[in-house]
Amino acid sequence: MASLKDLRVRITSVQSTKKITSAMKMVAASKLRRAQDAAEQARPYAQRMEAMLGNLAAGAFGQDGAPPLLVGTGKDDSHLVIVMTANRGLCGGFNSSIIRSARGLIKGLMDQGKSVKIYTVGRKGRDNLKREFEDHMVGHFDEFGRTVSSFSEAEHVATAVKSMFDASEFDVCTMIYAHFVSAMVQNVTCQQIIPFPVPEIEDGEGAGSGGGYEYEPSDTEILADLLPRNLAIQLFRALLENGASEQGARMSAMDSATRNAGDMIDKLKMTYNRTRQAKITTELIEIISGAEAV
Amino acid sequence: MADTLQLDLVSPAKLLLSESVGMVVVPGVEGYFGVLPNHMPLVSTLRPGVVTVHDGVTDAARKSFFVDGGFAEVNPESCTLLVDEAVPVEELTADSIAERLAAAEEKRGSAATDEDRSAAEAALAVVAAMAEAMSAAA
Numbered sequence: 001m002a003s004l005k006d007l008r009v010r011i012t013s014v015q016s017t018k019k020i021t022s023a024m025k026m027v028a029a030s031k032l033r034r035a036q037d038a039a040e041q042a043r044p045y046a047q048r049m050e051a052m053l054g055n056l057a058a059g060a061f062g063q064d065g066a067p068p069l070l071v072g073t074g075k076d077d078s079h080l081v082i083v084m085t086a087n088r089g090l091c092g093g094f095n096s097s098i099i100r101s102a103r104g105l106i107k108g109l110m111d112q113g114k115s116v117k118i119y120t121v122g123r124k125g126r127d128n129l130k131r132e133f134e135d136h137m138v139g140h141f142d143e144f145g146r147t148v149s150s151f152s153e154a155e156h157v158a159t160a161v162k163s164m165f166d167a168s169e170f171d172v173c174t175m176i177y178a179h180f181v182s183a184m185v186q187n188v189t190c191q192q193i194i195p196f197p198v199p200e201i202e203d204g205e206g207a208g209s210g211g212g213y214e215y216e217p218s219d220t221e222i223l224a225d226l227l228p229r230n231l232a233i234q235l236f237r238a239l240l241e242n243g244a245s246e247q248g249a250r251m252s253a254m255d256s257a258t259r260n261a262g263d264m265i266d267k268l269k270m271t272y273n274r275t276r277q278a279k280i281t282t283e284l285i286e287i288i289s290g291a292e293a294v
Numbered sequence: 295m296a297d298t299l300q301l302d303l304v305s306p307a308k309l310l311l312s313e314s315v316g317m318v319v320v321p322g323v324e325g326y327f328g329v330l331p332n333h334m335p336l337v338s339t340l341r342p343g344v345v346t347v348h349d350g351v352t353d354a355a356r357k358s359f360f361v362d363g364g365f366a367e368v369n370p371e372s373c374t375l376l377v378d379e380a381v382p383v384e385e386l387t388a389d390s391i392a393e394r395l396a397a398a399e400e401k402r403g404s405a406a407t408d409e410d411r412s413a414a415e416a417a418l419a420v421v422a423a424m425a426e427a428m429s430a431a432a
Contacts, residue, residue: 038307041307041308041309042307042308044304044309044312045304045305045306045309045376046306048302048304048367048374048376049376052337052365052367052374052376055337055367056337151306213335213336214334214335214337215336215337215338216322216323216324216336216338216339217324217338217339219337221339222337222338222339222365225339225365226365229365233306236306
């Protein structure tokens with residue numbers, strides 16, 4: 001059995017672990033609030049952008065000379081997968097669940113005989129996927145804000161992706177990120193961003209979509225402006241969602257770590273007290289039986 | 295017939311304005327245009343300029359925002375402005391404009407490619423429009 005001193009040392013070390021995890025939880029909680037605000041503030045723009053683009057796209061789709069960002073290259077032989085993870089660990093299953101579904105997607109595409117390229121955003125994704133798919137990695141970006149990403153960071157990724165697309169290095173682009181639902185729930189989401197997924201045209205009010213609009217200057221010019229912009233916006237939204245999800249995941253991971261440390265301290269204290277008592281009892285017995293013998 | 299329209303002014307960072315208004319004047323790429331309720335459906339790109347919000351056609355501007363470009367989508371019942379950046383005009387200051395001007399000029403000086411140069415020119419145009427908006431408001 002461990003000696004009293006060993007137990008004391010263990011209790012102190014678990015106590016300091018608990019202090020660290022609970023501090024990390026507080027930090028994550030305050031960062032979460034900011035990240036969540038940013039993610040929620042960004043949603044309306046991205047949604048309205050999507051709606052506007054959907055309207056425009058429904059009209060332009062199928063016409064000759066429609067921009068390739070909208071209709072694709074007409075093939076789907078090579079895929080670009082953008083994997084968004086965090087830069088840092090200690091956030092529960094956050095990174096590993098993103099990486100797991102990325103790996104599933106990549107393997108699935110490879111099994112279909114497609115060529116796959118991988119662009120990683122966030123250090124953890126690169127480190128984990130490098131072992132398996134090093135030959136497929138085409139780019140990496142990890143200089144995003146610790147709490148809240150700025151739009152220029154998203155633009156940086158968008159420019160890189162767009163120039164690869166313009167050089168016809170891939171036909172379809174999908175990104176994987178964690179959609180923020182709450183601090184406890186983050187859904188890993190795969191979203192196709194190139195070509196733009198044109199929404200189903202609803203009948204009834206369908207006349208409004210695409211048809212009735214007047215364009216200034218012209219629909220092709222607007223589309224040419226809007227599409228790269230949309231790419232950056234979708235990436236920006238994903239970055240923010242991912243940031244919020246990371247902090248949420250970290251907060252709940254650290255919360256349960258703190259609770260576990262508390263439980264462990266309780267158990268260790270119990271053992272410590274029992275051992276101490278047992279020792280006293282033994283000593284007393286020794287003294288008494290010694291006195292009786294005299 | 296509705297006498298107001300729903301105006302949404304959104305930038306990537308946040309939703310700046312979402313309310314019912316009587317009229318809004320928007321800096322379209324081919325000139326300013328006013329949007330009243332029951333406007334015909336229209337999609338337009340915007341140039342740097344000032345968006346003004348009015349309660350009615352004859353009322354004076356209630357709020358005005360400087361926007362540095364983006365897109366407008368107009369429906370009979372709503373007007374959605376997707377802008378890159380929007381600043382309430384009263385928050386524009388000479389200092390911040392001078393700062394941006396210096397940054398843009400420096401960028402133009404150091405531009406290596408045609409693309410960089412045109413981006414810097416665009417930034418300068420934004421600053422010029424900003425200064426104009428401020429002097430008009432003053």
